[in-house]
Amino acid sequence: MNKDKLSKAIGNSPEANSSVTWSNNLKRGRVPGPRMKENKMLPDTLGGSTIAVHGGTYEDPITGAVGTPIFQSSTFNFSKHTYDSFAQGLIRDIPTYTRYGNPTVWSTQEKISQLENAESTILFSSGMSAITTTLVGLTNRGGHIISSFDVYGGTYNFLREDIHQLGRETTLVDGTDLAAVDAAIKPNTQVLFFETLSNPLLKALPLRGLASLAKARNLLLVVDNTFLSPICLRPLDEGVDIVLHSCSKYMNGHSDLIAGSVSGSRKYVDRIWSQMLKFGGNVNPLSAFLLERGLKTLALRMQAHVSNSKQLAAFLANHPKVTRVHHPSLPNYEYPWIQEYCRNGYGGMVSFEVKGGNEAALALLTHLKIPLVATSLGGVESLISLPFNTSHSFLTEKQRQQIGIMPGLIRLSVGVENIQDLTADFDTALGQI
Amino acid sequence: MKNGFNVSGVSEMVHEFKAKPREAQLDFSAQASWREDRYDLTIQTLNAGTIRIPRDFGLEVRPFNEVINDIPTPQELLILALGSCVLVTYVQGCSARGITLTSLEVHSEGLVPSGEGTFGQKATGLKLKVDIDCEGAPEAIKEIAQFAGCFSPNHRTFVEDNNPSVELSIKDGSSRSFLGELNPEAPTSRKQESPTGGLHPVIAKSIWRYGLQIDSRLESESPFPPNSHSTKGQKPVHKLKVDQPKQLGGIDLAPNPQEYLLAAMAGELAANFVRLARREGLNIKSVSVNGSGRLDLRGILNVAPVPVKMHNLRFHLEVVSDASQEILKRIAGDALSDATSFATISQANEIAVSVKMGGKPLLEFTSNMRHVEMFLTNMREKMRKAQEEKEKSAAPETVPFYKRVFPFGKLKGMKQGAQ
Numbered sequence: 124m125n126k127d128k129l130s131k132a133i134g135n136s137p138e139a140n141s142s143v144t145w146s147n148n149l150k151r152g153r154v155p156g157p158r159m160k161e162n163k164m165l166p167d168t169l170g171g172s173t174i175a176v177h178g179g180t181y182e183d184p185i186t187g188a189v190g191t192p193i194f195q196s197s198t199f200n201f202s203k204h205t206y207d208s209f210a211q212g213l214i215r216d217i218p219t220y221t222r223y224g225n226p227t228v229w230s231t232q233e234k235i236s237q238l239e240n241a242e243s244t245i246l247f248s249s250g251m252s253a254i255t256t257t258l259v260g261l262t263n264r265g266g267h268i269i270s271s272f273d274v275y276g277g278t279y280n281f282l283r284e285d286i287h288q289l290g291r292e293t294t295l296v297d298g299t300d301l302a303a304v305d306a307a308i309k310p311n312t313q314v315l316f317f318e319t320l321s322n323p324l325l326k327a328l329p330l331r332g333l334a335s336l337a338k339a340r341n342l343l344l345v346v347d348n349t350f351l352s353p354i355c356l357r358p359l360d361e362g363v364d365i366v367l368h369s370c371s372k373y374m375n376g377h378s379d380l381i382a383g384s385v386s387g388s389r390k391y392v393d394r395i396w397s398q399m400l401k402f403g404g405n406v407n408p409l410s411a412f413l414l415e416r417g418l419k420t421l422a423l424r425m426q427a428h429v430s431n432s433k434q435l436a437a438f439l440a441n442h443p444k445v446t447r448v449h450h451p452s453l454p455n456y457e458y459p460w461i462q463e464y465c466r467n468g469y470g471g472m473v474s475f476e477v478k479g480g481n482e483a484a485l486a487l488l489t490h491l492k493i494p495l496v497a498t499s500l501g502g503v504e505s506l507i508s509l510p511f512n513t514s515h516s517f518l519t520e521k522q523r524q525q526i527g528i529m530p531g532l533i534r535l536s537v538g539v540e541n542i543q544d545l546t547a548d549f550d551t552a553l554g555q556i
Numbered sequence: 557m558k559n560g561f562n563v564s565g566v567s568e569m570v571h572e573f574k575a576k577p578r579e580a581q582l583d584f585s586a587q588a589s590w591r592e593d594r595y596d597l598t599i600q601t602l603n604a605g606t607i608r609i610p611r612d613f614g615l616e617v618r619p620f621n622e623v624i625n626d627i628p629t630p631q632e633l634l635i636l637a638l639g640s641c642v643l644v645t646y647v648q649g650c651s652a653r654g655i656t657l658t659s660l661e662v663h664s665e666g667l668v669p670s671g672e673g674t675f676g677q678k679a680t681g682l683k684l685k686v687d688i689d690c691e692g693a694p695e696a697i698k699e700i701a702q703f704a705g706c707f708s709p710n711h712r713t714f715v716e717d718n719n720p721s722v723e724l725s726i727k728d729g730s731s732r733s734f735l736g737e738l739n740p741e742a743p744t745s746r747k748q749e750s751p752t753g754g755l756h757p758v759i760a761k762s763i764w765r766y767g768l769q770i771d772s773r774l775e776s777e778s779p780f781p782p783n784s785h786s787t788k789g790q791k792p793v794h795k796l797k798v799d800q801p802k803q804l805g806g807i808d809l810a811p812n813p814q815e816y817l818l819a820a821m822a823g824e825l826a827a828n829f830v831r832l833a834r835r836e837g838l839n840i841k842s843v844s845v846n847g848s849g850r851l852d853l854r855g856i857l858n859v860a861p862v863p864v865k866m867h868n869l870r871f872h873l874e875v876v877s878d879a880s881q882e883i884l885k886r887i888a889g890d891a892l893s894d895a896t897s898f899a900t901i902s903q904a905n906e907i908a909v910s911v912k913m914g915g916k917p918l919l920e921f922t923s924n925m926r927h928v929e930m931f932l933t934n935m936r937e938k939m940r941k942a943q944e945e946k947e948k949s950a951a952p953e954t955v956p957f958y959k960r961v962f963p964f965g966k967l968k969g970m971k972q973g974a975q
Contacts (some may be wrong), residue, residue, distance in 0.1 A: 137567030140654040141696065147858040149652060150932055151564050152571030210654070212557050212564035263808055264803060265612025290612060310601045310618060311610035341606050390572070394803070426887065 136211050145236040153318070153389040155242040157224055159176045171238065171354050171467075172422035179233030179415070181226060191230040193412045215396055223400065227408040231415040235374070238353040239366055239419070241386035245335070245396050246411055250349065250369025251277045252404035253383030255285075257367060258316060260398030261343055261391065264290035267312040271298035273321050275347070276514050279438045281429035288431035299458060301332045305340075314343050319358060320350035320461075323474045323510045323534040324527050325449045327461035328486045333360030345393065349501070351470045352389045356427040360466050365391055372501025373470070376415035376424050382414050390434050424503065427539035428471025434542050435535070435549065436473045446481075446531070449474040470539040472500060481529035484509050487533065493540055505545065507535045536547045561651040561806050566857070573854050577604030580859070582804075583868075584814045585848040588617070588630075590830050591841075596609040597618070597819045599811045600846075602801060606938045615819075621825040628756075628794040630824035631668040631775040633816050634679070634897045636760035639664025640770050640798040641813035642684055643762045645856075649700035649707075653719075655692035660764035662686050668896050670756035671764030675828070675894035678903060680755065681869035682714065684923075686911040693841040698919050701911045707856050710813050712865035714905045715924050717792045720821070720869035720898060723887045727876040735885050738873070738892050762798065768806045770798035814866055815852055820846045822847035825873060828891035829917035838883065841876040869901070 137151035151522040158164075162199050163180040165173065181191040199205075208217040215224060227455040232244040242488050247253040254277075258268060260431040270282055272295045282293040297305040315337055328346070337344035346358050352373040358366040368374050370382035383406075385395055399405060406414075436450035451469040461469065477483045487497045494505035498513055508514070510528050518526075537545070557563070569631045573580040581602040589596050594633055595618060599611040628636075632644025643662040663686075666679040688697060706712055722738040761773040774794040798813060811819065822845040833840045848870050855864035873891075875884055892898060904925060911919040921927065 137563050137652075139563040139567075143654075144699075144935070145707065145858045146566050146648060146652045146856075147570055149563065149570055151567035153568045210558055210563075212562045226858035238697050263610050263612070263803075265610035267610070311608070313608050313610065338606075341603060343607060390568070440617050498626045523939075 129363050135216075136207060136213060139211055146330065147455050148516070150531055151211075152515045153242075154392075155236065155389060156245055157229050157243075158232070159229065160228065161226075162230055164233075165237060167240075168265070170422075171447065172235045174452060175234070175266075175354075175421045175423075176419045179230045179235075179239035186528060191227055191412065192416055193408050195408050196225070221405065221408065222405045225408050225411070227415075228411040231411040231418070234418055235353075235384050235386055236362060238357075238418070239386040239470075240357055240359055241366070241392075243392035244384055244386040245392055245399060246357050246370070246406040246414070247383035247385070248401065248406050248410070249381050249404070250347075250362065250367070251281070251370075251381035252399075252402070253367045253385045254347065255279055256399050256402050256404055256414070257280055257345060257365060257385050257395050258282075258286065258291070258314065259289060259402070260395040261345070261365070262291050262313045265311055266291045266314075267309050268293045268314045268316055269304060269307045269312060270295055270316045271321065272296065273326070274316075274318060274325065276324055276517065278316075278347070282519075284521075289480075291485050298328055298333075299326050301329050301336060301532065304333065305336060308340055308342070310360055312342055314345055314484040316345045320451075320470060320472070322350065322514065323472075323532065325451060325472055325474060326467075327451060327458035327465075329460050330356075330358065330361050330363070330456075330464055331460070338362065339449055351465065352421060352425055352474055352501075355429065355467050355470055358466050359387065363378065373425065373428070374421065374501075375414050375437040376421065376501060376503060377417055378414050378499060378502035378504065378506075382410050382411055382419070388533065392526040396415055424539055425468070425470070428501075429468030430540045431539065432471040432473050432537040433468070435537055435545060436475075438546050439475045439549065442550070444478050444556060445475050446478055447476040447529075456505070473535045473537055474535055475535070476529055476531045477533065477553070477556065479556060480532070481509065484511075484531045484533050486556045487552050490555045491548055492552075493545055493548045494535065494538070500534075503539045505536060505538035505540060507533060510534055557767075558654060559578070559655075559657045560769075561646055563651050565576075566648065566652070567900075569853065570626050570857050570859055571918060573857065573859050573868075576605075577860070578852060580853040581605060581975055582814075582851040582853065583654065584818055584866075585814075585846060585847060586811075586815050586818040586822055586849065587846045588819065588826040589844040589962070590826050591843075595823060595827055595830075597660070597823050599815045599819065601880050602815075604801070604803060607803070609803055611801070611811065611815065612808075615811075615829070617819075617823045619831060628774050628796065629776075630822075630827060631679070631896055632760060632776055632794065633820035633823065633898065635666050635668075635758045635815045636762070636772055636774060636796065636798070637710050637820060638666075638682070638714055639684060639760045639819035640762040640772060642686070642704050642708045643764055643770055644768055644798075644813060645704040645708035645711070646680045646686070646688065647662065647702060647764060647768060648704050648856075650690060650692060650697075653692065653696060653700070654692050655696065656689075657764065658689040660686075660688050660690070662762045664759055664760045664762070666753035666900075669760050670754055674754060675896070676899055677896065678899040678905070679758075679896055682686055682905050682907045684711075684907055684909045685760045685802050686909070688911065689914050689917070694742075694913055694918055697911065697913050701909065702919070702921075703917055705907075706907065706928050706932055707858060707864055709851055709856055709864055709866055710817055711907070711923070712928070713817065713901060714907060715928065716865050718865070718867075718869060718901050719905050720871060720901060721869045722825070722873060722888075722892055722898075724873045724875070724885060726881055726884055727874060727880055733881060735881060738889050740884075768800045768804075769809055771841060772798055784826075814849065817866060817901075818847040818849055818869075818898040821869075821901065824895045824897045825891055829875065829888060829896045831875065832887045832894070833877075833884075836885070836887065838879045838908060839877060840879070843873070843875050845871055845873050847871045 135214040137149040365387040440448040585600040597932035598612040602609040665683040667681040797810035848869040849866040854860040907923040
């Protein structure tokens, strides 16, 4: 590769040198990326499935390979641009060391940026790494974060057990209650952090209201969009500042990878990147490659997840052994505002309660033939689990009921299998409990 | 990074502020409170453009006429605010020109009133002694020294007239009365009756460590005779750190120079009020002063013709007492009249600047607004001529950056205003 060409293609220098009279003469403004001229850039007019397939792909000028190569290298030859990048402070834009950045990682980041309509993305080694790094990076000692009672267990544990040790405090509220969020804001509040669709009850955020509130009160709105993916919802288009994902779920889609992502404006993503450099938690190039390959079918997979979950939710809602179904497509869904911003469906999650409580729910799992009983979600295969003995086992039964997790609740990640097969499997298994 | 200073970050701010001026506005605030014989200063959340930056800092201060080692006075903080701000401006100026610093110290000095009969006078004899060791050319450092006088916000606050507003409210039991704005009175006969004080030198040594981190030593001579206080005339030395929030290039280690300035003014007003109320035997439960001020980073970075200095300086004095409102208002007015920091900031000052490079004298000048304006006029003229020369010899228009990097044209992200 022509290093000089490459280096000139990415980043721009402030050109801090003797020709500068004062800081106003510095040249660098923020640009999207980091990206290289070899990364495929697509116009806004193209659909999500086209972007998922082609966006960001590294088009190798030497071989013409149709896919992004794996730059399985921890370090890169220094050039004068590398030295300049250290002196001028633009090391995020120059291939130097894979913890800082890597062409394969950048390509996958660029694909996600295009899917999210973001200026910049960072990949992490896990969703939790993305969450912890973001929350620390965007806050200061003495800061305050508002989040939700029923946030993902890993996030909850971080907010409850660790973040106060870093000098930040947290208030947990019902994220669907705008007035409660507003009331929790204090002079030192910096970040509102919520999940766009909650786990496991699929409560939808009043996203536009939260975005307006955050803007009016000078707060950053950070959302975890893992359950919906950018195919169903692009939170940045709705006024959110930062969107993050556990890419281990829908983004990768094959239950064979652990990764996370953070997307938003270059200004805030750079700040999170700077925190990542110190915390570690970067993704490795092979994982980035796998993620990019998975992302190519994101739109296609999401269509199947959305269709299957909607049909299965309707089936379950009419089944005599099922007492309640939580799904945004159903008429009794309590958070109608989701229809304002989710125009391509509501992901592939369905939660439902069966007659007979947890005992009956456990029995159902043993009778199902297709869904696998396992944690996680968003893979091509259906996965099923019970919150009471997995994600929410750290709560007492009373606490679980307070947040709406009733006995017999089952969380189902609907895969892309044949819907008739899935429906028949559930019909048979429900008949056996 | 140059000198531990993120030049790219500053460059990005320059371009961001051109497009989004609101992001350049920083609203600082600091609170001084007196309760149970203790004076505490807390730095409060900084509103920086469209985000909030909590500032988790507190420090104890003492009135100027009480000598306690390890606890600085508001007047010392005032002098520190001047010198540390100038040091930050040198680091910024050197880093923007690619100059690597070896060492940098800025000593700020002033004579402040130290007792009855002198309270209320402004600080005099203001000096800045800069000692720099770096790889830069002497001519470049001379220019940076002049720019520091123009673009250090606290320096500009000292050399310009200011009109800080002060409001008073009284809390009596559960009721609260807002008594309006205070006006400092001219020195009254009260101050001439028993003059015990003189002018007392205060020295703040700001020593650059790395990036925007500064170690400071306040080395004031005790104005009081040996054995007159518990510290028996020891020379108080106070060590404080100065830094910036991480969003502004620092590491959140300590308050920044603007916060020290507000803390000094709020702290002195609170201390004066308590001293005068005690002298009259009033029952005061608590006193707090909240000070706030705005900085527009476009001024410091020379991005737009906006104030460089701290402006919108506002102070709110709140007293919890069952004493009469009339007496409390009179005492509040006297406390303001006695405040050296307010007197100093309200009237334009001259500052004697001397710069050494590598231990050798490089430059001396008296900084005042006339000097600042003259230097800026000369620089503008110099830059205008340089621009004319450049245009005369300019090559055909170059391809815009984004077209070189992104041959497909402007892309999303760019259209939504990446700066």
